[in-house]
Amino acid sequence: MAERRNGMEMVAEKAIELLIRICGISAIVFVFGIFFFVFREGAPALAKIDLGEFLTGGKWIPTSHQPRYGVGALIVGTLSVTAVAMAIAVPFGLGAAVFVSEFCGRRTRETLKIVIELLAAIPSVVWGFIGLSVMSPLLIHGFHVPVGVNLFNGAILLALMSVPIMVSIGEDALKAVPDSYREAALALGATRWQTVWRVLVPAARNGLLAAVLLGVGRAIGETMAVLMATGHSIRIPETLFDPVCTLTATIAAELGETSKGSTHYQVLFLIGVLLFSITFVVNLAADLVVKGIRKR
Amino acid sequence: MSDAPVHGLTTRGLNLWYGTFQALLDVNLEIPHGRITSMIGPSGCGKTTLLRCFNRVNERYGYVKTTGEIRILGKNIYDPDVSLIELRKSVGMVFQRPNPLPLSVYENVVFGLRIHEPGGRPGRGELDAAVEKALGEVGLWKDLKDRLQVRATTLQLEQQQKLCIARLLPLKPEVILMDEPCSALDVGGTRAIEDLMFELRGRYTILIVTHNMSQARRASDECVFMLLGRVIEHRRTEDLFLTPSDPRTAEYIEGRYG
Numbered sequence A: 001m002a003e004r005r006n007g008m009e010m011v012a013e014k015a016i017e018l019l020i021r022i023c024g025i026s027a028i029v030f031v032f033g034i035f036f037f038v039f040r041e042g043a044p045a046l047a048k049i050d051l052g053e054f055l056t057g058g059k060w061i062p063t064s065h066q067p068r069y070g071v072g073a074l075i076v077g078t079l080s081v082t083a084v085a086m087a088i089a090v091p092f093g094l095g096a097a098v099f100v101s102e103f104c105g106r107r108t109r110e111t112l113k114i115v116i117e118l119l120a121a122i123p124s125v126v127w128g129f130i131g132l133s134v135m136s137p138l139l140i141h142g143f144h145v146p147v148g149v150n151l152f153n154g155a156i157l158l159a160l161m162s163v164p165i166m167v168s169i170g171e172d173a174l175k176a177v178p179d180s181y182r183e184a185a186l187a188l189g190a191t192r193w194q195t196v197w198r199v200l201v202p203a204a205r206n207g208l209l210a211a212v213l214l215g216v217g218r219a220i221g222e223t224m225a226v227l228m229a230t231g232h233s234i235r236i237p238e239t240l241f242d243p244v245c246t247l248t249a250t251i252a253a254e255l256g257e258t259s260k261g262s263t264h265y266q267v268l269f270l271i272g273v274l275l276f277s278i279t280f281v282v283n284l285a286a287d288l289v290v291k292g293i294r295k296r
Numbered sequence B: 001m002s003d004a005p006v007h008g009l010t011t012r013g014l015n016l017w018y019g020t021f022q023a024l025l026d027v028n029l030e031i032p033h034g035r036i037t038s039m040i041g042p043s044g045c046g047k048t049t050l051l052r053c054f055n056r057v058n059e060r061y062g063y064v065k066t067t068g069e070i071r072i073l074g075k076n077i078y079d080p081d082v083s084l085i086e087l088r089k090s091v092g093m094v095f096q097r098p099n100p101l102p103l104s105v106y107e108n109v110v111f112g113l114r115i116h117e118p119g120g121r122p123g124r125g126e127l128d129a130a131v132e133k134a135l136g137e138v139g140l141w142k143d144l145k146d147r148l149q150v151r152a153t154t155l156q157l158e159q160q161q162k163l164c165i166a167r168l169l170p171l172k173p174e175v176i177l178m179d180e181p182c183s184a185l186d187v188g189g190t191r192a193i194e195d196l197m198f199e200l201r202g203r204y205t206i207l208i209v210t211h212n213m214s215q216a217r218r219a220s221d222e223c224v225f226m227l228l229g230r231v232i233e234h235r236r237t238e239d240l241f242l243t244p245s246d247p248r249t250a251e252y253i254e255g256r257y258g
């Protein structure tokens, strides 16, 4: 009897182990599957267009008789919106992380964390809506610019969207700094601010960097909000208030209008591969940086 | 200074609560300046708590309440005009586990100077001199003078603890508090720290918490015995160990509890 029970338990154990293993492996399978699928759809275009022109060309006129498939302007669009967004989000996000972790009381901390999580839960289409209906008129009146949907508008939205992840990862990084460092600094007469600046930030440097990189990843991949708020006009922006177009928004806007298998369709998938590669590199960098922390 | 005994630290009617738990009860002490005073007592009797009153780091926890008076060289540290920063400059603390900052050896030593900037931003030469002097005083200069840029957290524990003492010195403290500074060290390290305490004796009020009675005996001029948040006995170390006046002290030093 006991033997049989043991046998059953062994089987159950094995089954559960297998199940868990499948769950774990499936993530890898999905990632590769998605990459493979996207690449397969886009790959035929590689034979029809010049890769150099695709990556650096400034002209994106996919629907004319002599179509041009240069995504240079789109890359610049994505990078510029992301860069401006990060210029806003990094000081705010890391500042908030420092405040939440080091300066505020328990009550404030709990409240703030809930609010910040709420910020993270707002769907991106709602952000886009805010960009169109709130930010745009504000920008037009505040800066006297002709169009309110532009680079700056999109960047502000992206900043707001990537702040939550920066705050939560950044706070974790600061919390992970041993309390003995804080006590050492305080006992030497450091103010709280000096403790943060001279001890905690250097000690948590890798975690804070990872927080920033994850924020960057979030911003690069965002689609709906930028599609609605950046004006979606394909050109290289010259000022902060020029409309721009990003890689993601282009795919979202144009994919529905192409016929499956056309060059345009395939090139859009190629853009997908490009995006995938960019976010992969950013996430990998964040990962390696976090690994760096663990090692120490 | 006059010939009358100067007290580095005095407390009068000191009580401390962690929330509703009273950890110190009516502590009255006079710790002489320029001597080494040890504090002994069983685990949980409030030695660390008392030590952390003297530089007011206990106040980090919002739920700590203190009443009574603490004077450092005559000045009440709870007076409203006392700046915490100045207080902590003049009262240095060495912790149970060596806790050098995660910076270079050099930056650890000059940390105090950098944050306090006495007389403007300190120049490179001034900092270099301070590092050499402080490391020299704790006996690390010879070993570390070519490794000043090494991360301090990678040193041996003994060196780390010496560094933690060295980084107090550029601020010219009056009082040095040590909370079981040798408990993470081996015999050699313990000896080195004790020797160092003797070197520093005379210039500072040194107050050292220890679990190790032979260390208290060897290394201190006066000794305080605490039990359950109270000071039971405070006398010259020799006297306390040879002729304890309180039976509880006698029991403790005979090792009946602890």
Ligand SMILES: Nc1ncnc2c1ncn2[C@@H]1O[C@H](COP(=O)(O)OP(=O)(O)OP(=O)(O)O)[C@@H](O)[C@H]1O
Residues within 6 Å of the ligand: B018, B021, B023, B041, B042, B043, B044, B045, B046, B047, B048, B049, B050, B061, B211
């Ligand atoms: N942060 C704290 N919050 C609440 N209670 C505390 C705190 N720190 C210490 N205590 C309590 O206060 C009492 C005295 O603790 P303390 O650490 O001062 O003892 P100690 O004499 O240093 O002991 P040990 O020899 O083990 O280091 C203990 O009962 C302890 O549980």
Ligand SMILES: [Mg+2]
Residues within 6 Å of the ligand: B047, B048, B049, B179
């Ligand atoms: Mg203790």
